[in-house]
Amino acid sequence: MVDFRLGDELEELRASVRQFAREQVAPVIADHYENKTFPYDVVRQMGKMGLFGLPFPEESGGMGGDYFALCIALEELARVDSSVAVTLEAAVSLGAMPIYRYGTPAQRERWLPALLSGEALAGFGLTEPGSGSDAAGITTRAVLDEATGEWVINGNKAFITNSGTDITSLVTVMAATGTNPDGSRELSTIIVPSGTPGFTVAPQYSKVGWCASDTHELFFDDVRVPAENLLGVRGRGFAQFLRILDEGRIAIAALSVGLAQGCVDESVSYAKQRVAFGRPIGDNQAVQFLIADMELRAHLARLGYYDAAARMLAGEDFKRYAAIAKLNASNAAMENSRYATQVHGGYGFMNESAVGRFYRDAKILEVGEGTSEVQRMLIARGLGL
Incomplete structure (x- = not known):
């Protein structure tokens, strides 16, 4: 059962x-x-x-x-x-x-x-100004100095979460560390502790949403760290990260469901309290249908990430299902934030309102940890296309 x-x-x-x-x-x-x-x-x-x-x-x-x-x-x-x-x-x-x-x-x-x-x-330095969805196209380089036993890192990263707080202890950096026998670049991950000379954290971005989270651009100018700071197997950095990213998509799906459900919560409460033309706006079928559709999206998106998480924990191949969950849930969050703003009217357009923040926060869910277009590519590949 x-x-x-x-x-x-x-x-x-x-x-x-x-x-x-x-x-x-x-x-x-x-x-x-x-x-x-x-x-x-x-x-x-x-x-x-x-x-x-x-x-x-x-x-x-x-x-x-x-x-x-x-x-x-x-x-x-x-x-x-x-x-x-x-x-x-x-x-x-x-x-x-x-x-x-x-x-x-x-x-x-x-x-x-x-x-x-x-x-x-800790943060994970993958994305670069010229390398987002094409993660394999990163340009940050790390060269092993045999004389000192240190990695020397040069390059920069963009949009890195939790990378510049007062309690950030490290950033794991994806870098090209050589060339594979087939001519492709060898990609590895290296731990860079905060405060390492040459490692600079740029000022906080001015963002549309997630305004209380920490996001920075990072610069590496001849940053030296011990050879033992290599994380995992040399040359397997990208493969390691793909596993991490697949899991992360389930987590982002869960976060998206939370935002979508929060839009329902706020809209139901507001529809019961807001009176127009002598009665609560929740008595109007047009408003009821908006909120019913919001609940539908949140519920189905929740089932999607439940399924993907269950497959992952069972040791099954879950990549396609994580992509489905993330794509569907981020769409639900975006649509529900738009509907919730409509239900709240002018109040929903105010930054002080929860749905105003939801509306600003929702869009990044269709971009971060793999855009919606990337999710569709993964789903198609999972179908053998």
Whole structure:
């Protein structure tokens, strides 16, 4: 029998994160969003709750949960705010997960305790100004100096989340480290600790959305790090990252569902309270149908990421299903934010309103961690086309 209901432990997690989001995030996030400040206090509280360690085993300092538990937490956070949700998502899937999956025992011992407790954050430097969807076209280079036993890194990265906070401890950098026998570039990943000479973090971007999250351009000018900072196998950096990215798409789908459901929450509440022509606007069938369609999109998108996560945890090939989940959920978030703004009218166009923030935050979900066009390519390839 197929059962999409959550067990007691996951329901308890959902309830606790929902309460935290409503009581601790909602009252403060508008000011952080408007002032473009990073919510350190919120992140600290999430660390105490164990959210950064959710999908990691206890022996590594985690909470002993799985990736689906992380997705449940992301959905609940995003129902209130996406900046906080993406901070957690990137910290886990792009920051700590590569260290956990591909790091040496020494690398794990050094970096994971602080990352899994939320005391530190990490970024993943893949995207460049001229290399987004064409991730294999990166130009950042790392040369191994045999005399000193150090990697020398030159290049720059763009749009890197969690890369410039006061608690950022490292950035993992994808770089070309040589040439393969077939003439293609050898791509590897290298850990660069924050504060390394030559590693410069540019000022915070001025963004349309996710205004309370941390995003920077990074520059590497003859940055030297020890040879043992190589993460995983030399020349396997891109293959390693593709696995991380597939998992991350499920997490972004969960975040997108949270935003889509948050639009439903806000619209139902507003439709009951807002009176026009002598009655609540929720009494009007036109408004009811708008909100019904919003709930439909959120519900179906949720089932999509549940399915992709279940396949991943079962050890099945989940790439196509992660792409389906991410594509559908990001579409749902975008459409629901538009509908919610319509329901709220002028109030929905104000930055101080939750749906105003939802509207600004939704678009990046169709771009980040693989554009909608890339997801369609992956789905088509999964069908043998």
